[in-house]
Amino acid sequence: MRSRDPFGARAPLPGAGVSYYRLSSLQGKLALPLERIPFTVKVLLENVLRHAGTEPFREGDVRLLAGWRPGAAGWEAPFLPARVLLQDFTGVPAVVDLAAMRSAVKRLGGDSKRINPLVPVDLVIDHSVQVDAFGSALAFRFNVEREYERNRERYALLRWAQKSFANFRVVPPGTGIVHQVNLEYLATVVAVRDGVAFPDTLVGTDSHTTMVNGLGVLGWGVGGIEAEAVMLGQPIYLPAPQVLGFRLHGSPPEGVTATDLVLTVTQILRRVGVVGKFVEFFGPSLHHLPLPDRATIANMAPEYGATAALFPIDEETLRYLRLTGRDPEHVALVERYAKEQGIFWEAAAEPAFDQVVELDLGTLEPSVAGPRRPQDRVPLREVARSFYAAFGDRVGRFTENQEATGRLESEGGRPAPGGGVAVATKPKTVHVRLDGVHAELRHGSVVIAAITSCTNTSNPSVMLAAGLLAKKAVERGLVVNPAVKTSLAPGSAVVTEYLMRAGLMPYLEALRFHLVGYGCTTCIGNSGPLPEPVARAIQEHDLVVAAVLSGNRNFEGRIHPLVRAAYLASPPLVVAFALAGTVEVDLTKDPVGYDPNGQPVYLRDLWPTAREVQELVDRYVSPELFRDRYRDVFVGDETWRTLPVPEGDLYAWDPNSTYVQEPPFFQDLPPAPGPLQDIRGARVLAVLGDSVTTDHISPAGSIPADSPAGRYLIERGVPPQEFNSYGARRGNHEVMMRGTFANIRLRNALAGGREGGWTVHLPSGELLPIYEAAVRYRQEGVPLLVLAGKEYGTGSSRDWAAKGPMLLGVRAVIAESYERIHRSNLVGVGVLPLQFLDGQNVQTLGLTGREVYDVEGVAQLAPQARVRVRARREDGSEVTFETLARVDTPTELKYYRHGGILPMVLRKLLSV
Secondary structure (H helix, E strand, O other): OOOOOOOOOEEEOOOOOOEEEOOOHHHHHHOOOHHHOOHHHHHHHHHHHHHOOOOOOOHHHHHHHHOOOOOOOOOEEEEOOOEEEEEHHHHHHHHHHHHHHHHHHHHOOOOHHHOOOOOOEEEEOOOOOOOOOOOOOOHHHHHHHHHHHHHHHHHHHHHHHHHHOOOEEEEOOOOEOHHHHHHHHHOOOEEEEOOEEEEOEEEEOOHHHHHHHHHOOEEEEOOHHHHHHHHOOOOEEEEOOOEEEEEEEOOOOOOOOHHHHHHHHHHHHHHHOOOOOEEEEEOOOHHHOOHHHHHHHHHOHHHHOOOEEEOOEOHHHHHHHHHOOOOHHHHHHHHHHHHHHOOEOOOOOOOOOOEEEEEEHHHOOOEEEOOOOOOOEEEHHHHHHHHHHHHHHHHOEEEOOOOOOOHHHHOOEEEOHHHOEEEOOOOOOEEEEEOOEEEEEOOOEEEEEEEOOHHHHOOHHHHHHHHHHHHHHHHOOOOOOOOOEEEEOOOEHHHHHHHHHOOOHHHHHHOOOOEOOOOOOHHHOOOOOOOHHHHHHHHHHOOOOEEEEOOOOOOOOOOOOOOOEEEEOOHHHHHHHHHHOEOOOOOOOOEEEEOOOOOEEEHHHHOOOHHHHHHHHHHHOOHHHHHHHHOOOOOOOHHHHOOOOOOOOOOOOOOOOOOOOOOHHHOOOOOOOOOOOOEEEEEEEEEOOOOOEHHHHOOOOEOOOOOHHHHHHHHOOOOHHHOOEOHHHOOOHHHHHHHOOOOOOOEOHHHOOOEOOEEEEOOOOEEEEHHHHHHHHHHHOOOEEEEOOOOEOEOOOOOHHHHHHHHHOEEEEEEOOEOHHHHHHHHHOOOEEEEEOOOOOOOOOOOOOOOEEEEEOHHHOOOOOEEEEEEEOOOOOEEEEEEEEOOOOHHHHHHHHOOOHHHHHHHHHHHO
């Protein structure tokens, strides 16, 4: 019989009244150089040490992790997080899947109550509020009311889950963004369970779960499928971790923000290449980096591609725990545990890393990122140039040295930032009226300015800086162009509280940055409609307009379907661009606006000093704010408390619901999986390029009335104004299937250059919506493939980016490279991720997507095996090439054999 503590590691934690599993106990037994092991690896090692002797953890797993050295490879180890974190867009499908598993167990004669979270789960409802109303003191209440009207069915499901499942808590709407609530309240840094203290760890169904890494808590984003498996006690299997050390030194210059820092870090690490790796921050400047700044950097780990981005526990961690109102006894326990366990940062000790990257904070400069990707940092002085570079085919070219400025008028040009000339296509200016007020629009006009997203609203310094900038702007008589849709959507109610206490909310509101909700709004596409005159002007004149937001995502088509350019910026810069009204400006030189006397007002006139900001932070951000706001965090408002709660251990599926339907994943599930088979006679559904995001694949944002999903809803009596969003309807697979690959900016080479969710059905040659083509292929019994370029599946951790293609009949994806979460999600639903060998891709192999494909070697699949692909062209010729099967581990191969993680877990539960 296995020993529960084979290494004799459990011991009392001195002065704490609890036990812990000592890493130091391994030093003598395994010659463990504890001081040289990265903190990331120490946390993973503690996890296997604590679980060693219980299935499926083995003594060998401890030895493997204890033997970690830079360059370690060729093995995997289990990891069972302490908890799971969900947001409602990804959480609702997870709850639907668990409810469907209960129904399946009942149909198969088992005990449905066995489907129950074994690991504590928190779900924060934060992704459903939309910016319908703005620019008014009534906006918040109106948007919350609309949120409940749209989402009553979904929220009733979550109330049922809260009541029916053990270990399942729900944070109601209107509380805050999941990652900020996690940082400020849910995260414990050190957890205690059954008398044992251990590091707080988690996985979450949102890419930006990594934000809590700034607090010294190891956690990262996974797909809903993996999260559900963890809930049911199934560990995640990690390959030998690669850990990159990021040394921070120097001091930032006056005028830069945490946003400028994170955008620089993102750019650096994207260039280095950290996909699938862990990043760990250290160096002499670590002590001087406030915890909200650390959280800002950790939040954007998905944008630079890392699995996690850990800051070690240190004095700043403890200070933040006290600031946010945590129990003093618990803070003392965190300090005692971290120091005894050797995971408390000491500046003299530098761990051994696989690679080290450095950044001198003194080199930072004001920056934004865009206009299409978060990793594309743009110095503030270069924003206009970046806009022309990205959209020159539509807006004209940016030229520094024109021969004669007299050409401006004849060619439709205009003076450009820095003294150059922008030669642009007409119209030069479009006039609109908004509630009787005149406004002007042109290429580059800012039509959305949003202070939103967990990345920045968790940071008091940048939020107070935005308020101070607004105050100075109002005092100079500046106003915001009425064509700009402004919004303030903080990550928690603490933010508005300290803004009000500091007397800054009236100034933000004077510039129409009124509170619109506490949730993830514009950053995920919940920006709501543009005013009708603005929308009409953009469409009629084909204007390329911009959004500026303090978020972490700006992929094409994500923010708003009519907005082609989107720039990520710090909250104070969001206010500045709203005042300027355009991205055709160099805010380091050009005026932000003009005062009532016609005098120019520059950004340097408005920008608050670091001292001004810090004085407000010290005065108005206090532990009492956090204690008050989180005292009844799970209670909710009266509307939440009075929602009807379905009864029973089994969810009562409503066949007429357009929000929640029982998915087909577990219907007619055989008791054992069949043998793996090669893929024969496959057709290509889509040929895609580089950096295809989960936004392109998974349904997101608004639902067009003339789309397959829109027609489905209309047929069921849902008028277009009640469509809500794809995200809100993730509990209905019928909607999600129809929206898969339906992004308006998708470019499928098979569609002949037409943007959107179109493909060519073969061999008929008919141009069809992708969903309709997939249905026809299914009727014909034809399996499907997707061909893609580099970084396939980058972006948010959306399980529907894997579920949707699977339900459409996609059996395999062949890409040049994958983002970590999406690759694992494909395996998790039984779709085979294949990778072109180095030097090969769609172009070098001469593939068009019109071929007929055989994928050979699947029947004998092994982890990372070579799989042969044969493609027969229309002229009868054939091209044969090998691919790498990105089923990376033996455990993943088990998942794939079962058709996914959840079918395997369900079969395992039924066999016991």
